[in-house]
Amino acid sequence: MFKFNSIKTKLVLFNILLILLTVVIVIGIVIDLDRRSLSPVRGSSEALITTALQSEWEGKSKAITNLLSNRLVQPMHNFDIFEMKNIITLTMEEKDISYIYIHDEGGRILVAAVKGPEAKGAELMGEMLDDKLTKKAIAANEMLVQRNGDIVDVAASVMLGQKRLSIVRIGFSNKGIQHTITAMIKELTDGLDRAVTTAINNVLLAAIILGVPLIAVVLFLSNRLLSPIYGLINGTKKIAAGDLTYKIDVKSTDEIGQLANSFNSMTEDMHRYHLEKEKILKDMHDGIGGITTNIKLLSELAQNKESASAEIKESLKTISELSKEGLSEIRSFIYSLDAKETNWQALTAELRSFGSNMIAAHGTAFNMKADIDEDAGVHLSSLLYLNIFRTFKEAIANIIKHSHAKNVDVLFSVNRERVALCVKDDGIGIKEKERCKGRGITNMIMRARELGGQLTIASDKGTQIALEIPLPIKYLSS
CATH class of the missing domain: 3.30.565.10 (Histidine kinase-like ATPase, C-terminal domain)
Structure with missing residues (x-):
């Protein structure tokens, strides 16, 4: 049974605390590793994912724009508005496209289509575009990609040989790609967090698996270590109760074993001294005590004799009183040395x-x-x-x-x-x-x-x- 103030309990608790401290330190190392090592990896991975997806998305946007410009060459050369509208309508089915403008080098809209609550198309024909994006698209000789908030404007020329027939511009919404990037980054982050959590769980599981046998070993060793000490405690109690023949069974040669041997030697000496004291007390009682008692009795007998003078009787009375006092002193001294008699009642x-x-x-x-x-x-x-x-x-x-x-x-x-x-x-x-x-x-x-x-x-x-x-x-x- 465990007692909180016992060495065994303190030893077991110390080892449990040591195990817990080790677990906490290892978990702290894992968390610090996540902060120091995985955080840069996390950031680099997010950047790579973002760059790769955006590059792929922009490449796709350019390909759609380039394909549309090529398909519009013949209708534009024939100025077949109906055919151009059909081509634009088919292209608008792509989910990320927000608008398509076909305008000349002056910025006048020839054909247009706009998604949204107020979808527009034919009513925009003839309107003039005079914004910065349009001006840059007109001035560019090659495909131009411009960002305007959530819209990526891709402009390409519709060319017939060396002749520039018109400019086609497609506005791609990047919300979809941003959602995709966010989802992939979240999946990456969740995966890293799961890895850290798994590592911590593995540490805890290892601590439990190793901790149970370790505590058992600690209990075994503490019992082996403390058994002689318990023997010493039991021995001191027996000696305090008066059993000076008790000896501890010594099985080790370490410091505790040496202490037990010293204890046994001390007990033997105490037992020997006790026997010697008992002999001295017996000799005092039978020797000096007997002599004093005889002196007292003889002096009292002498006092009762009629032939004794008054002076002799007085002297004998004094001898009797001194003998009585001496006998009392001897008795008190013997009682004080006798451990069995030295109690408050006695x-x-x-x-x-x-x-x-x-x-x-x-x-x-x-x-x-x-x-x-x-x-x-x-x-x-x-x-x-x-x-x-x-x-x-x-x-x-x-x-x-x-x-x-x-x-x-x-x-x-x-x-x-x-x-x-x-x-x-x-x-x-x-x-x-x-x-x-x-x-x-x-x-x-x-x-x-x-x-x-x-x-x-x-x-x-x-x-x-x-x-x-x-x-x-x-x-x-x-």
């Missing part, structure tokens, strides 16, 4: 047990409230565990020695942002100048600073010591 129970036992022995009421947020997590570091307990222990010791309090209230709260411990009594309080004398208060302040927190002391109807440490801990150098 610390809360330890604080409540120690405070209740110490305060109650001096006839002072002890009340403790704990507020542990579920979002705060379960485990805490041994350093945090030990420093909180020792700060609490020092605060309780100061209350017993100096406060003469009747009530002690403790509030211990933990959430995901901070841990707070507040110890308040209703005793005589601490004077400002005495706060700097005691080594215990200085140690409490230093412990708080080491953990990136702060400790405040207030004396108002008793003493209040408040320890606040932000989470996660930012350890500071002393």
Whole structure:
């Protein structure tokens, strides 16, 4: 299953984007090729088509004019108007012809025919033509082609030997040929556009055909590449859960394989250190702890003997109290080093047990409230565990020695942002100048600073010591 924030997903998306970028670049090259290379070809082809068709059309127009002039020689020589009209009428059947004039060298119309809504013919006989086209046609000795808007006027002489009988002029409309040229150019353009579109479609098809197996290869390689990394992730989770015997199955010799080997070596070292620590804790519990317990029990037994003097009993009482305090210190130290015991509930129970036992022995009421947020997590570091307990222990010791309090209230709260411990009594309080004398208060302040927190002391109807440490801990150098 894909997760957007996973390396595998990012790798696949990167390759897909790379394929898309390649496709876009190739399509851009094809389009640029069309603009740079095909556009000149398109323009040249259009010019060639136009020139060729117009040349062919003009050649045809000249041929029709030349044929008409030859056919009019005999009727013109005989001045057979009827025959000339018949010849003109037949010639006018050509679709591109707009008019035919036969006039003499003075410009007087002998025979004429004009197409259009107001077709003319006989009524033009005898009229004089005095326009520029007529003058140029009269002055020309050879066939003359003149353009007048959409009309191409072709003039030729009707010759009998060396004698010029008349001048025949045919007006050809070039609209038809222009339509033909436009249609052919459009067909050419459409063909080139289809070629470009086909090229782009081929690029897209090739991208799809090649992209699917390429993505499959990327998935395969990413799985091969990321499998050891997933093993490392799984290994760190197992170690965090306390399984120090877990090992990653290393199958490669590359950098990731070397990292996995280093991870396995680290796990082995941690497991070895853990076993050594467990042995030390066991030895401390069974050795030093047992000795301290025996000293405490023996001193208590000695105090109960009637033969002991008051001075000896007082000394034995002191030994018993010191042994009890030392035993508590050893127990706290062992708990702080035991990963299975370092949790907020265990610390809360330890604080409540120690405070209740110490305060109650001096006839002072002890009340403790704990507020542990579920979002705060379960485990805490041994350093945090030990420093909180020792700060609490020092605060309780100061209350017993100096406060003469009747009530002690403790509030211990933990959430995901901070841990707070507040110890308040209703005793005589601490004077400002005495706060700097005691080594215990200085140690409490230093412990708080080491953990990136702060400790405040207030004396108002008793003493209040408040320890606040932000989470996660930012350890500071002393």
